[in-house]
Amino acid sequence: MLSITGRPLKGRASRLCDGLSRRDILRAGTLAVGGLTLPQLLQAERATGIRDSKKAVIMIYMCGAPGHQDMYDLKMDAPTEIRGSFKPIPTNVPGIEICEHMPRLAGIMDKCVPLRSMYGSPSGAHDSFICYTGRKVPNQPAGGWPSVGSVASKVLGARNEAVPPFVGLSPDAGHPPYGSPGHPGFLGIAHSAFRPSGPAQNDMKLQGIDTSRLDNRRALLTSVDSLRRDIDASGTLAGMDTLTQQAFDILTSTSLANALDISEEPAAVRERYGKGDPKRYGDGAPRNLEHFLMARRLVEAGCRVVTLNFGRWDFHSNNFNGMKDTHLPQFDQGLSALIEDLHNRGMADDVAVVAWGEFGRTPRINKDAGRDHWPQVGGGLLAGGGFRTGQVIGATDRLGGEIAERPVHFSEVIATLYRHLGIDPDALKLNDLTGRPQYLLEKTTPMPELV
DSSP states (O other), rough: OOSOOOOOOSSSSOOOOTTTHHHHHHHHTTSBTBOOOHHHHHHHHHHHHHEEEEOOEEEEETOOOOOOOGGGGOOOTTTTHHHOOOOOOEEETTTTTTETHHHHTTTTTTGGGEEEEEEEOOSSOOOSEEEESSSOSSOOOOOOOHHHHHHHHHOOOOBBBOOOOOOEEEEOOOOGGGGGOOOOOGGGGGGGOOOGGGGGGGGGGGGGGHHHHHHHHHHHHHHHHHHTTTOOSSSSSHHHHHHHHHHHHHHSSSHHHHOOGGGGGGGHHHHHOOOOOSSTTTTTTOEETHHHHHHHHHHHHHHHHEEEEEOOOSSSSSSHIIIIIIHHHHHHHHHHHHHHHHHHTTTTTEEEEEEESSSSSSOOOOOSSSOOOEEEEEEEEEEEOOOSSSSSSSSSTTTSSEEEEEEHHHHHHHHHHHHTTTTTTTTTTTEEESEEEEEHHHHHHHOOOGG
């Protein structure tokens, strides 16, 4: 092995889910370590079953915010300038109707939960932040609020060392928040989303380099970095250590590359998901249906959280043609294929799925046949997770503009997803960049209707 300092590399066999050894923990005593207190770390060690758990979350961010009243909450008794041109159709659950342009989801509504009374966006400004964190953008702690995927990476770690715990299938977009997979906030770059895209997949395999040469390069890199460690006051190197280790794990295993290779799927499965359109839609995201299939393969391989972005639903004009011709049919195909696939493969209890945007759209249709921003109420869809499905949660008034029953805050849904993963948001505090412990959510009680 190449070495500068001559110090042997430490093994990882005895390390806890936070990447710390038992000796590190005992030496730390009652001090906070890595943002976790000693009791929390001991609790994490006792709950080793959580580390091996197959529980996972797939989140579909619908860039630009779709109109709830054009998908799950059609208002046929409202005036024409409110209800629009879409018609409702019955689903396979008596009493639940959704938009006519989502027939496949209608056929599996017993496996879904439409949310008709989402709220929490403070201003109606476009940002994926509240979908990924359950928090508002203003007044963040030092470093910023972390996303669900980053928290899962920090608290639970990797289930398969060769597969990142948090993967973002979110291509960059013209409007940057549309392209975000969810930020790590005060948890740091070590817990960022791994973002495979395009040619990068070719870099996940050793190209003519055997593992012994790779080990030599790893040892040399470790020795060089140790010379810089003492002068790094920002913590960046510590975060890079984790990313470097992750890169080596990926290179020495085919697990991640195989999960991303959907050509291994039977043709009938790929056809059921479809291809969609890999080109960016305006300043939004592609409508890439292969990402839905890729997300299933990733959680099956060991990912804890996978996020993906889809389309651009910000139809200030031509709302009904835009949704009917370019968005709803493809969204219906991709999401229904994912939900059915999870059930067919026995994964539905382990994998929770949520699809939503950052707010709703105005009840009144504007002069350009569009709907504008409406933070008062929006909608979404849940599936899987072992949840009580086949029900609707929440309701709006006759015009779809105000919440009439059961307001559902974004943070309640996020709390439910945390509990599904095995994380208790009521008990857990993580330190921000000033060392101040922070609860992750404003509302930490999971939704009782789902359990």
